[in-house]
Amino acid sequence: MTAASRATVGAPPGVSRHAGRALAVVMILGMLYVARHLDRGWVPSDDGVLAHAAERALRGQLPHRDFDDLYTGGLALWDAAAFRLFGVTLLSLRLALFGVFTLWIPAVFYLATRVCTPVRAAFVTFLAIVWSLPNYNAAMPSWYNLFLATFAIAAVARSVETGGQRRWLVVAGIAAGLSILVKVVGLYLVAGILLSCVYDEQLAAQADRGEHATGGRGYSIFVTACLTLFVAALALLVRRDLGASELLQFLVPGAALAAFLVRREWALQAGPSAPRMRRLFRTTLPFIAGVTLPVALFLVPYLRSESVPALLNGVFVLPMRRFDIVTRKLPPLYTVLAVLPLLACAWAARRVRRPLRWYEAAALAAFVVVFVRATGTYAPLYRFVWHSVRGLLPPLVLGGLWLLSHPRNADRARPALSRWTFLLLACTAMCSLVQFPFAAPLYFAYVAPLVILSALMVLQYAGPLPPALPRTVLGIYMLFAMFRMNISALTRMGVDHVPFFGTKALALPRAGIRISRGEQAIYDGIVPALVRHARGGATWAGPDLPEIYFLSGLRNPTRALSEMLSTDDLGTDGLLRLLEAQGITAIVLNQNSYYSHPLAPEIQAALERRYPFAEDYGPLQLRWRT
Numbered sequence: 001m002t003a004a005s006r007a008t009v010g011a012p013p014g015v016s017r018h019a020g021r022a023l024a025v026v027m028i029l030g031m032l033y034v035a036r037h038l039d040r041g042w043v044p045s046d047d048g049v050l051a052h053a054a055e056r057a058l059r060g061q062l063p064h065r066d067f068d069d070l071y072t073g074g075l076a077l078w079d080a081a082a083f084r085l086f087g088v089t090l091l092s093l094r095l096a097l098f099g100v101f102t103l104w105i106p107a108v109f110y111l112a113t114r115v116c117t118p119v120r121a122a123f124v125t126f127l128a129i130v131w132s133l134p135n136y137n138a139a140m141p142s143w144y145n146l147f148l149a150t151f152a153i154a155a156v157a158r159s160v161e162t163g164g165q166r167r168w169l170v171v172a173g174i175a176a177g178l179s180i181l182v183k184v185v186g187l188y189l190v191a192g193i194l195l196s197c198v199y200d201e202q203l204a205a206q207a208d209r210g211e212h213a214t215g216g217r218g219y220s221i222f223v224t225a226c227l228t229l230f231v232a233a234l235a236l237l238v239r240r241d242l243g244a245s246e247l248l249q250f251l252v253p254g255a256a257l258a259a260f261l262v263r264r265e266w267a268l269q270a271g272p273s274a275p276r277m278r279r280l281f282r283t284t285l286p287f288i289a290g291v292t293l294p295v296a297l298f299l300v301p302y303l304r305s306e307s308v309p310a311l312l313n314g315v316f317v318l319p320m321r322r323f324d325i326v327t328r329k330l331p332p333l334y335t336v337l338a339v340l341p342l343l344a345c346a347w348a349a350r351r352v353r354r355p356l357r358w359y360e361a362a363a364l365a366a367f368v369v370v371f372v373r374a375t376g377t378y379a380p381l382y383r384f385v386w387h388s389v390r391g392l393l394p395p396l397v398l399g400g401l402w403l404l405s406h407p408r409n410a411d412r413a414r415p416a417l418s419r420w421t422f423l424l425l426a427c428t429a430m431c432s433l434v435q436f437p438f439a440a441p442l443y444f445a446y447v448a449p450l451v452i453l454s455a456l457m458v459l460q461y462a463g464p465l466p467p468a469l470p471r472t473v474l475g476i477y478m479l480f481a482m483f484r485m486n487i488s489a490l491t492r493m494g495v496d497h498v499p500f501f502g503t504k505a506l507a508l509p510r511a512g513i514r515i516s517r518g519e520q521a522i523y524d525g526i527v528p529a530l531v532r533h534a535r536g537g538a539t540w541a542g543p544d545l546p547e548i549y550f551l552s553g554l555r556n557p558t559r560a561l562s563e564m565l566s567t568d569d570l571g572t573d574g575l576l577r578l579l580e581a582q583g584i585t586a587i588v589l590n591q592n593s594y595y596s597h598p599l600a601p602e603i604q605a606a607l608e609r610r611y612p613f614a615e616d617y618g619p620l621q622l623r624w625r626t
Helices: 019-035 044-058 074-086 090-113 118-130 141-161 166-182 186-209 218-237 244-268 273-304 308-325 333-349 358-374 379-390 393-404 409-413 416-435 441-445 448-462 468-485 517-533 546-552 571-581 601-610
Strands: 503-505 514-516 540-542 586-590 613-617 620-624
Touching (some): 019 090, 019 118, 044 090, 044 546, 074 090, 074 166, 090 141, 090 448, 118 448, 141 166, 141 416, 166 273, 186 244, 186 416, 218 244, 218 273, 244 333, 244 393, 244 416, 333 379, 333 468, 358 468, 379 441, 379 468, 393 416, 393 448, 416 441, 416 448, 503 517, 514 517, 517 546, 517 586, 517 613, 517 620, 540 546, 540 571
Parallel strands (some): 540 586
Antiparallel strands (some): 586 620, 613 620
């Protein structure tokens, strides 16, 4: 890197000797807060899919080659290792997730300390914690995507801070590659970091050549073509069932980032193309090398067994079925208006320069408590707070890009700040696509910490605020998450506050978690009964009952974890032949499948004839024959 390029790097604010203490405190509090409820609640098919895939991997089966994994396959191997370490229980998967979560806390803290004091960074970190894992403790791949994205962003930020050291770009690439292996949406993170590399090159080119340099336009044409293809690919991805809300949340941020870079590129006049191309590749190639490393290692057993086509089909083709089966639209477009009061307060606060008097601060604190308390009884107020956060990303990206396009004192005082700001905006905008095509409220939690960090960066880049506003906002959204989201029923998230149902521990040896009393009665009843009636060590359960296979320890004779993405197409005769060949004497039928279509009437009738004895356990039916 040239001396001019290094000049774009700014030193972060001095981290005081209290930084270690602040980090230790927020780590202890965060870990205790999450650990307290780590074994609480479940979605049966979620925990079942993860555990069943991990057990099959533990037995030596390879995802996609030997069974139809719902994700890339790396998570099944990781969870199999968790079984080896902690035992074959549902809780073991959560313990493995908890271990990665503890490493995630310092990464969030590190990013926050780039722009604020350690004490304030600790509060921001805890805010990110309560908006994430405590809402749903299952070891879902999207949590790993969030944690690995944060690791990658922190590594890129560290590269900026150290003058472009490439080893940190390799680390960022490894984190992004692992994210892809967990779930293919890790590709969104790769796109966000590559966008930030283009912006970094523009800053370096401007510093090296000056604002009025002249040169060829080959590089500008190349970058413009790549960004145009990026926007086209983004539009192609989200084109299905594209409403106004989806357009604003999923397409506008990415398109705005690309347009910002193209406009800046053609206004830059930054010199010959060849040096700029080399500079871009010096940044992107270490990152891409890091991405390639874990992916290449993961491919080795598939190459040896000549099963790469099965992997590609399972990762890129079968998931397309979800777009037709498992979809959920975003809230109506008007809900984004809930963001306006928050933005108006930020604008008005800049005109208040004097510190608050003690009685004003006390009144403000009382307002925060009363306001959050009211969200528990008045559903529209609850939804107002929720939508003010969920709808924040588009105006945050647009506002942040507007600030970046206008020279500010912050650019001269701390040049790295603009690079960190664009990095967070780009990665957050792309990672928010995890909500597509199933935009359930929970899916926002998978990106909420990145939105929080992006808002922090934009606010700091815009200039100092009087402390009253940040403290008020921090108090409202932290208390709202702790007392209106973390202890509420998952099915009511984003709608209103319903206290979390009473739980009871599953008595099954492979469980280790607490679930609702109604579900506990169902599974503690049907699983032992199934084991009694099932001879030969195998059963068939469906549609979408992977938890039955895992909790019972009985073998699944098919490739399917979920019939939604199964490559098996047995039909009535094929299924009956399979059951006969495997000697299956007891099955479980799901009368209330959420994802897959219910059994065809002819298959249902054939199974009832073959297994004439039946016993109902809620929506599940145990059937067996003598």
